[in-house]
Amino acid sequence: MLRTLKFIxxxxxxxxxxxxxxxxxxxxxxxxxxxxxxxxxxxxxxxxSGAIEIILGIMLLHPKxxxxxxxxxxxxxxxxxxxxxxxxxxxxxxLDITPMVAWGRLPLQFVFIGIAYLHSKL
Numbered sequence: 001m002l003r004t005l006k007f008i009x010x011x012x013x014x015x016x017x018x019x020x021x022x023x024x025x026x027x028x029x030x031x032x033x034x035x036x037x038x039x040x041x042x043x044x045x046x047x048x049s050g051a052i053e054i055i056l057g058i059m060l061l062h063p064k065x066x067x068x069x070x071x072x073x074x075x076x077x078x079x080x081x082x083x084x085x086x087x088x089x090x091x092x093x094x095l096d097i098t099p100m101v102a103w104g105r106l107p108l109q110f111v112f113i114g115i116a117y118l119h120s121k122l
Contacts, residue, residue: 002118009115010060017057017073024050033094036086052076060119070120077113084109 024031024046031046039045056076059069084105087094092102 006118010066010119013112013115013119014057014060017053017060021050021053021055021057024053030095031083034083034087036082039082049076049080067120070116070118073116074113074120077109077116081109 028043028046028050031050032042035042035045052072053076056069056072059065059072087097088099088102088106090102091099095102
Protein backbone atom coordinates (compact mmCIF):
# COMPACT_ATOMS: atom_id res chain seq x y z
CA MET A 1 0.00 0.00 0.00
CA LEU A 2 2.82 2.41 0.86
CA ARG A 3 4.45 1.65 -2.48
CA THR A 4 1.23 2.47 -4.30
CA LEU A 5 0.90 5.74 -2.38
CA LYS A 6 4.44 6.70 -3.36
CA PHE A 7 3.84 5.70 -6.99
CA ILE A 8 0.70 7.84 -7.23
CA UNK A 9 1.83 10.78 -5.10
CA UNK A 10 5.13 11.51 -6.87
CA UNK A 11 3.66 12.67 -10.20
CA UNK A 12 0.69 14.34 -8.46
CA UNK A 13 2.85 16.30 -6.05
CA UNK A 14 5.33 17.13 -8.80
CA UNK A 15 2.52 18.55 -10.94
CA UNK A 16 1.13 20.42 -7.92
CA UNK A 17 4.44 22.09 -7.03
CA UNK A 18 5.29 22.99 -10.62
CA UNK A 19 1.80 24.38 -11.23
CA UNK A 20 1.75 26.41 -8.01
CA UNK A 21 5.30 27.60 -8.68
CA UNK A 22 4.30 28.86 -12.12
CA UNK A 23 1.29 30.57 -10.55
CA UNK A 24 3.69 32.56 -8.34
CA UNK A 25 4.90 34.23 -11.56
CA UNK A 26 1.46 34.65 -13.11
CA UNK A 27 -0.25 36.10 -10.02
CA UNK A 28 2.47 37.22 -7.60
CA UNK A 29 0.19 39.83 -6.04
CA UNK A 30 -2.11 37.05 -4.78
CA UNK A 31 0.76 35.40 -2.89
CA UNK A 32 2.16 38.73 -1.69
CA UNK A 33 -1.04 39.24 0.32
CA UNK A 34 -0.06 36.47 2.74
CA UNK A 35 3.60 37.38 3.16
CA UNK A 36 3.72 38.50 6.80
CA UNK A 37 4.04 42.28 7.25
CA UNK A 38 7.37 41.98 9.07
CA UNK A 39 9.04 40.61 5.91
CA UNK A 40 10.37 42.94 3.24
CA UNK A 41 10.79 42.36 -0.51
CA UNK A 42 7.43 40.58 -0.79
CA UNK A 43 7.54 40.28 -4.58
CA UNK A 44 11.05 38.88 -4.56
CA UNK A 45 10.17 36.35 -1.85
CA UNK A 46 7.14 35.19 -3.82
CA UNK A 47 9.14 34.81 -7.04
CA UNK A 48 12.01 33.01 -5.33
CA SER A 49 9.68 30.57 -3.58
CA GLY A 50 7.86 29.98 -6.88
CA ALA A 51 11.11 29.22 -8.69
CA ILE A 52 12.16 26.84 -5.92
CA GLU A 53 8.79 25.05 -6.12
CA ILE A 54 9.20 24.57 -9.87
CA ILE A 55 12.75 23.26 -9.55
CA LEU A 56 11.97 20.90 -6.67
CA GLY A 57 8.76 19.72 -8.35
CA ILE A 58 10.74 18.70 -11.44
CA MET A 59 13.50 17.12 -9.33
CA LEU A 60 10.86 15.02 -7.56
CA LEU A 61 10.22 13.10 -10.80
CA HIS A 62 13.79 11.86 -11.14
CA PRO A 63 14.90 9.05 -8.80
CA LYS A 64 18.46 10.40 -8.60
CA UNK A 65 17.29 13.82 -7.36
CA UNK A 66 14.20 12.74 -5.39
CA UNK A 67 15.98 12.67 -2.02
CA UNK A 68 17.21 16.25 -2.47
CA UNK A 69 13.78 17.34 -3.76
CA UNK A 70 12.01 15.77 -0.79
CA UNK A 71 14.33 17.38 1.73
CA UNK A 72 14.21 20.69 -0.16
CA UNK A 73 10.42 20.65 -0.12
CA UNK A 74 10.43 20.07 3.63
CA UNK A 75 12.65 23.12 4.08
CA UNK A 76 10.50 25.17 1.70
CA UNK A 77 7.25 24.17 3.41
CA UNK A 78 8.69 25.15 6.79
CA UNK A 79 10.02 28.43 5.35
CA UNK A 80 6.62 29.46 3.95
CA UNK A 81 4.70 28.36 7.05
CA UNK A 82 4.67 31.92 8.46
CA UNK A 83 2.54 32.92 5.44
CA UNK A 84 -0.03 30.30 6.43
CA UNK A 85 0.09 31.46 10.04
CA UNK A 86 -0.43 35.07 8.93
CA UNK A 87 -3.37 34.02 6.74
CA UNK A 88 -4.92 32.16 9.67
CA UNK A 89 -4.38 35.12 12.01
CA UNK A 90 -6.34 37.29 9.56
CA UNK A 91 -9.10 34.64 9.67
CA UNK A 92 -8.75 34.38 5.90
CA UNK A 93 -9.28 38.09 5.23
CA UNK A 94 -5.84 38.41 3.58
CA LEU A 95 -7.07 36.22 0.70
CA ASP A 96 -10.81 36.73 1.17
CA ILE A 97 -11.35 33.10 2.19
CA THR A 98 -13.25 31.62 5.11
CA PRO A 99 -11.62 31.29 8.53
CA MET A 100 -12.14 27.51 8.31
CA VAL A 101 -10.09 27.29 5.11
CA ALA A 102 -7.43 29.66 6.48
CA TRP A 103 -6.99 27.71 9.71
CA GLY A 104 -7.34 24.37 7.89
CA ARG A 105 -4.24 25.16 5.86
CA LEU A 106 -2.07 24.98 8.98
CA PRO A 107 -2.35 21.22 9.65
CA LEU A 108 -2.47 20.52 5.91
CA GLN A 109 1.06 21.88 5.64
CA PHE A 110 2.22 19.06 7.91
CA VAL A 111 0.58 16.52 5.61
CA PHE A 112 2.61 17.97 2.72
CA ILE A 113 5.76 17.83 4.86
CA GLY A 114 5.03 14.16 5.61
CA ILE A 115 4.55 13.38 1.92
CA ALA A 116 7.80 15.19 1.07
CA TYR A 117 9.56 13.14 3.73
CA LEU A 118 8.09 9.95 2.27
CA HIS A 119 9.42 10.96 -1.15
CA SER A 120 12.88 11.63 0.27
CA LYS A 121 12.98 8.01 1.44
CA LEU A 122 12.60 6.49 -2.04
